[in-house]
Amino acid sequence: MTEPQYPATNCVLRVPAKDSYSTSGPTLMGRQAANEGFLKAWFKHSGHHEFWCLARFKEEAQVFARIGEAVHIGNAHPPGYRWLSQNNIHRVAEVGTAYLPGPQVADVAWMRRRNPKAQATGFSIVGMTHTSCELPIQDALANMLTAPVYPWDAQICPSQSVQTMVQRLLDDEAAWLHEHTGAVCANRPQLPIVPLGVDCDALDLNPAAKAQHRQHWREHWGLNPSDVCVLYMGRLDLRTKANLYPMLDALELAAQTLRERQGPQLSLVLAGWFASEWDETTLRAAVLQACPSVRAIFEDGRTPEARAGVWHAADVFSSLVDNIQETFGLTPIEAMAAGLPVVVTDYDGYRESVREGIDGFRIRTWQPAAGQGMDLIDAHSDAISGYRDYVSKASAYVGIDIAQAAAAYTQLALDPALRQRMGAQGRQRARTQYDWAGLVPRYMDLFSELGRLRQAAVTVTQGPHSIGARHPRRSDPYHSFSHYPSATLSPDLRLRPGPLLSPHAAEREIQLAAMLERPVYQNIQKSLDQPMLLALLSRTATQSSPVPVQDNACQGNSEHLQRQVGWLIKSGLVQAVSATPSFDTP
Structure with a gap:
């Protein structure tokens, strides 16, 4: 490149x-x-x-x-x-x-x-x-x-x-x-x-390809042809993604209603990836406790096969997001592009992409009024609680209408024609509003x-390009901390042989190489001009009087001469004759 x-x-x-x-x-x-x-x-x-x-x-x-x-x-x-x-x-x-x-x-x-x-x-x-x-x-x-x-x-x-x-x-x-x-x-x-956006062509498959995916995944999960499969796709993180308990509770209520009406069996596929061991342990226990009437299946949603195919094995997509970390939500749009009706919360960007009663159902949510969460953000800002704790606590107080969600699951499970109609309308919406081909x-x-x-625009006057004005909070460290050292390296500084510099020319190159190999200097090796440094050392060692830093014969093509001189002083190969006599050694 x-x-x-x-x-x-x-x-x-x-x-x-x-x-x-x-x-x-x-x-x-x-x-x-x-x-x-x-x-x-x-x-x-x-x-x-x-x-x-x-x-x-x-x-x-x-x-x-x-x-x-x-x-x-x-x-x-x-x-x-x-x-x-x-x-x-x-x-x-x-x-x-x-x-x-x-x-x-x-x-x-x-x-x-x-x-x-x-x-x-x-x-x-x-x-x-x-x-x-x-x-x-x-x-x-x-x-x-x-x-x-x-x-x-x-x-x-x-x-x-x-x-x-x-x-x-x-x-x-x-x-x-x-x-x-x-x-x-x-x-x-x-x-x-x-x-x-989403790639609608990759998700909106022809009937034969969709049927092939559906048969493969449903056989893989052991689903019966009559089972209604609800899909959740995304990171399985109960604290920083979505608290899944409301969805589990609503699915259990729906399953009980369907059993009373002799309706189909509900299955839940959680296609995702656990954010931590805690999330895995908690969620596996939660599905058994909160929705025992629903068969829950975990699928690794990170594999390309799963990300491409699981949409077509499901009958309904659901994501009852309740977390302030969510802003837009791609998975409902991916589900719509694949022709699935969706059940989502009426929260953040979800309410803009999913049309209530057209592409699916939006479940009502409630959130405390402004001023009710000051202690949450203060604790996070003061590093008393971490990000995960902060957003999970904020999420815990967001109400979700579980009864409405249960009714939506029930209605979709009992009405294949409704599922088909909403899926088709969602597919069309994804094509017209969220396909990358139209968004690019x-x-x-x-x-x-x-x-x-x-x-x-009128020409912007940026002022003098001084050291501090380039970025006042990202200034040159030798500007911000210029008062730290005894003296500042300057062009008029003169150099004489350091206490470690060999008087023999054949040994000086070996000395320089040995200094450069010290582990603490590995991160600056590329920025040191070794031929120039060797020439400077030779000149310093052979001159009867101190050599000026600004001597052109010593500068070579180095961009940061003063930095290299500072390193030579630190290495003991040269010694500075400063303008302040009290800092000179006899």
Whole structure:
């Protein structure tokens, strides 16, 4: 992979870590599934012949390229994949937009500012908000008000629920800044709503393929043809994903009603992955205790086979989410794309994707009023309780109408025609509203609109590019802590042989190599210019008077000469003749 030489797309995708867009690891989070879906869709539907990746390391960019190569396998003219190092972030201006798989718009905005070759109006930065209740995420969002973020930057919100939360957080932060400093936050990013999507073609199978999946999985689970199978898909985490007890209780009530009416047998498939041993032990006991009338089956939802096929073996999908960590919810849309009716809670983004009585049923929820959870957030903020404890406690006080859920399960179990009708309507909704094929153009339109805002913007004056102004909270450590040492290395400093430097030329190269091999210096070996250091040592050892640091003959091509001189002093190979006599040794 090489750095790009010409523009071929309107977006550079940032890869902050190898697993940013991958679901192949041992743990699988919703953000990873959403990001992987977006990346594959971008490769498939953007129509570009070259894809740029902004990454810290080449290895991260290679992960990006491998995903693209898998999408484009068999193409007669496969596209190219280009790595743009973060040190060259100014080159995003050749394309127009940097897209991030998370909400760290402020961090990348500072990266843009501190690069002397980058202009504030050179390109847009667009982040994606997944979960929004984690404190570091909220800090990242609030930081946009004090970072060099502008109206041609954006923080995408996948749902109205997310947009409302982010807007409220920014309003509260702006009010505090005004109260405390008198500042008015005039520059804010756009907060567009662009939903996450699914690959409808991969889920909406033809009748023969669907029947094959259905037969395979139902035989694998030992289900009878008449059994009505309710599917839950997702991370089995009772504290930070969803408390599954309300669903189990409602299914038990429905099973009892169906038994009285001589209806079909209910089965529950929990296709997921346990977040911990505690979750596994607790949930396996819970299904036996809370819904003994329902046969519960656990399936590893991380395998590609399960993620592709279990939808078609089920009759109903259900997710009674009650946790503030949820923002959008991909699994109900995946279920709809596969033609399943859904039973979900009327909570967060679920209420926007599922239409009550059309695609399925939305179960009523209740939450305490504002002011009732101050002790919860205070304990979490003060590190008295962890994130898992915080969100699980907040979830515990969210009411769910279990009777309504039980009635929904019962009605769907007794009415195959209703299941078919709702499934068909949900499939159509997924196709028209949430298919990546239709959503990728909306992302591209957003990037183009931000470009128009940049072009219409007045030139932003960034002020002098001084050390402290680059990023006041991420300053050069030798600026922030300049008062720590006895003296500062400077170009007029002079050097003489150190106490450990050999007078014999043949030994000096061995000495230098030995110093570099000390374990504590392994992390800086690549940044040390060894030929230049050896030349400096030779010059210092052979001159009758101290050698100036600024001597061009000693500088070679080193970018950070003073740092290397500091290391030589630390190694005892040279000694500084400082401007302050009290620090000189005789």
